Amino acid sequence: MNKQDSPILFLPFILLFFFSFSQTGLASNLIEQIENDLVALSNSGEATNKSSPKVTADKFRTEAGTQAIMDSELKALEQFSLANSHYSGEGATQDFQTAAKLYREVAEQGHPEAQVMIGFMYAEGEGVQQNYKQAAEWYLKALKQEYVLAYTYLGVFYFEGKGLPRNYEKALQLFLKAAEQGAADAQNYVGKMYQESKGVEQDYKKAVKWYTKAAEQGFAVAQHNLGLMYFQGKGITQNYEEAVRWFRQGAEGGYAHAQYNLGTAYELGCGGLAQDYTAAAHWYTVAAEQGDAHAQFRLGRLYDQGKGVEQSYRQAEKWYRKAAEQGHRESQFSLGSMYEKGEGAVHDQKEAVNWYLRAAEQGCPKSQYNLGRMYFEGRGVEQDYGKAIGWWLKAADQGCVQAQYNLGVLYDFGRGMVQNKLEAVRWYLKAAEQGYGNAQFNLGVIFSGARGNEHLQDYQKALTWYKAAAAQGITLAQNNLGLMYEKGMGVPVNPKEAARWYTKAADQGYARAQINLGFMYFQGNGVSQNFETAVEWFRRAADQGDVDAYYYLGKCYYYGTGVSRNGQLAILWFQKAARGGHSYAIGFFKKFAEVGYAESQLIMGLLYYEGRGISQDYREAVKWLTKASVQGNDDAQHYLDIICTEKPGACD
Numbered sequence: 001m002n003k004q005d006s007p008i009l010f011l012p013f014i015l016l017f018f019f020s021f022s023q024t025g026l027a028s029n030l031i032e033q034i035e036n037d038l039v040a041l042s043n044s045g046e047a048t049n050k051s052s053p054k055v056t057a058d059k060f061r062t063e064a065g066t067q068a069i070m071d072s073e074l075k076a077l078e079q080f081s082l083a084n085s086h087y088s089g090e091g092a093t094q095d096f097q098t099a100a101k102l103y104r105e106v107a108e109q110g111h112p113e114a115q116v117m118i119g120f121m122y123a124e125g126e127g128v129q130q131n132y133k134q135a136a137e138w139y140l141k142a143l144k145q146e147y148v149l150a151y152t153y154l155g156v157f158y159f160e161g162k163g164l165p166r167n168y169e170k171a172l173q174l175f176l177k178a179a180e181q182g183a184a185d186a187q188n189y190v191g192k193m194y195q196e197s198k199g200v201e202q203d204y205k206k207a208v209k210w211y212t213k214a215a216e217q218g219f220a221v222a223q224h225n226l227g228l229m230y231f232q233g234k235g236i237t238q239n240y241e242e243a244v245r246w247f248r249q250g251a252e253g254g255y256a257h258a259q260y261n262l263g264t265a266y267e268l269g270c271g272g273l274a275q276d277y278t279a280a281a282h283w284y285t286v287a288a289e290q291g292d293a294h295a296q297f298r299l300g301r302l303y304d305q306g307k308g309v310e311q312s313y314r315q316a317e318k319w320y321r322k323a324a325e326q327g328h329r330e331s332q333f334s335l336g337s338m339y340e341k342g343e344g345a346v347h348d349q350k351e352a353v354n355w356y357l358r359a360a361e362q363g364c365p366k367s368q369y370n371l372g373r374m375y376f377e378g379r380g381v382e383q384d385y386g387k388a389i390g391w392w393l394k395a396a397d398q399g400c401v402q403a404q405y406n407l408g409v410l411y412d413f414g415r416g417m418v419q420n421k422l423e424a425v426r427w428y429l430k431a432a433e434q435g436y437g438n439a440q441f442n443l444g445v446i447f448s449g450a451r452g453n454e455h456l457q458d459y460q461k462a463l464t465w466y467k468a469a470a471a472q473g474i475t476l477a478q479n480n481l482g483l484m485y486e487k488g489m490g491v492p493v494n495p496k497e498a499a500r501w502y503t504k505a506a507d508q509g510y511a512r513a514q515i516n517l518g519f520m521y522f523q524g525n526g527v528s529q530n531f532e533t534a535v536e537w538f539r540r541a542a543d544q545g546d547v548d549a550y551y552y553l554g555k556c557y558y559y560g561t562g563v564s565r566n567g568q569l570a571i572l573w574f575q576k577a578a579r580g581g582h583s584y585a586i587g588f589f590k591k592f593a594e595v596g597y598a599e600s601q602l603i604m605g606l607l608y609y610e611g612r613g614i615s616q617d618y619r620e621a622v623k624w625l626t627k628a629s630v631q632g633n634d635d636a637q638h639y640l641d642i643i644c645t646e647k648p649g650a651c652d
Helices: 028-043 057-062 067-088 096-107 112-124 132-143 148-160 168-179 184-196 204-215 220-232 240-252 256-268 277-288 293-305 313-324 329-341 349-361 365-377 385-397 401-413 421-432 437-447 459-471 475-487 495-507 511-523 531-542 547-559 567-579 583-594 598-610 618-630 634-646
Strands: none
Touching: 028 132, 028 168, 067 096, 067 112, 096 112, 112 132, 112 148, 132 148, 148 168, 148 184, 168 184, 184 204, 184 220, 204 220, 220 240, 220 256, 240 256, 256 277, 256 293, 277 293, 293 313, 293 329, 313 329, 329 349, 329 365, 349 365, 365 385, 365 401, 385 401, 401 421, 401 437, 421 437, 437 459, 437 475, 459 475, 475 495, 475 511, 495 511, 511 531, 511 547, 531 547, 547 567, 547 583, 567 583, 567 598, 583 598, 598 618, 598 634, 618 634
């Protein structure tokens, strides 16, 4: 029996004996069935407590006229009260063993309250060795005396299959008997059975009815459950404000799940509550300290993000760990992430893998994705593409877009598996349809026929996916969409639309789009011709190291287009382009070197020496550097000395 949901925890100890029985007793055949179920369990090998004398409350009362019996009653009452004190630790040292001994002595005299308590201690393993069978036998003794709490506890045993075989029909009979007498815990269970269709046809309205009866008695569990029914709109008109009202009552009654849900309402700002991270943190803390794993996770996240509490990775790690150790998969993922990043925990890739694995094995797609990534990259674990793909497949099948996209990339480029463009498209589509921009872009590339995908060319599909990715701000998609409008690929040529998309990508800093837009201004295509603006866009691309931009700036300075003509700056930009391997820039220098320009000869010599843009060739380097040196170029002679020292054979 779960202590959190155990009815006895929400009822005070009974310090007086009340032998007030219901007017109609439980059907004798059900009592016989319970006894038969116990006998069957005994025959199966489980020990049975047969030592308790069959002294009934009725017999106890028939002898009550004598002073001796009255003294016995008083002594039993005192023993029961003392047992309560030892059990609760109020008025005496908490001692479960002593409490169990005293409860048993009183129970053996036929007192139902004590019988239930000793049964409960057997059920929980408090002061005695846990034994559900003996617990059931004690509950049955109390039930035969029509003690209401015994109906509930035996009902729980049938409901959970502890001490008695699982049987929802018998559980419902017992719960209804207690519920009709006003037992709030039993009323809650009846509601639960109607809600979950356990032993009865599902009926949300009846579930609400019974939850309400228990909730109005102040039973915290039922208050929480009623709140959920209002929140979900099951059996009653959906009403978030009413849901929160009942969550609050359950929370103030000490029920952890209600505290958690109230915290969630504050965190999200729903049910008529203003968003309040501080209040959320308070209720999460109260629930977390009771061991609620969901609250521990949410509290950890608040500390992680610094919402409602002072940001603290250490505190976040503490609460994540508490929940993770209870098997909460989201906390296991978060703890793994902290180990991977070194936040709140020692940077430890192996521990990251350990926690990712725990969550992944529980089906957490984020952990499955991260675990696959760790295997793919060989971090915290030996690199293994097969295992990486295996975990990504599990995550992808659950809708993880990153995993779907990665599988698409692997099939697209043949990494870790045989290249298969159709499989790549299949996985890209799964991610793209969920709005993943990079997958949408790659679909555009494939359907545009680029990158060896001529057999899959479909400009209309390419346009569709480029537009989807472009709308999300993917710069490559915006640039390629501009290219399709400029060249008339699947659409009529439309320079203005091309310039519009180039501008969007260029404004985000994409160098290729900046160059393309520069050309549009240079040519007056789709925009008013403006050489100065063209140069500005070339310069922006050059600032990012784009070699094409270097070359175009060189041409602009060489011809004086959009800038004042400046041969020295032209040479400088051409040189940067050449050293970046730009073939046209290399051709420019070679042309001028051949007609005798020493500076060009120097650069050609350096290009051959460094192998920039052309194959490294020391003899060619020496040839061009010698030509420049003869003309008095000191830099050329300096590099000649270096080459002849390093590679004397080249200078023969």
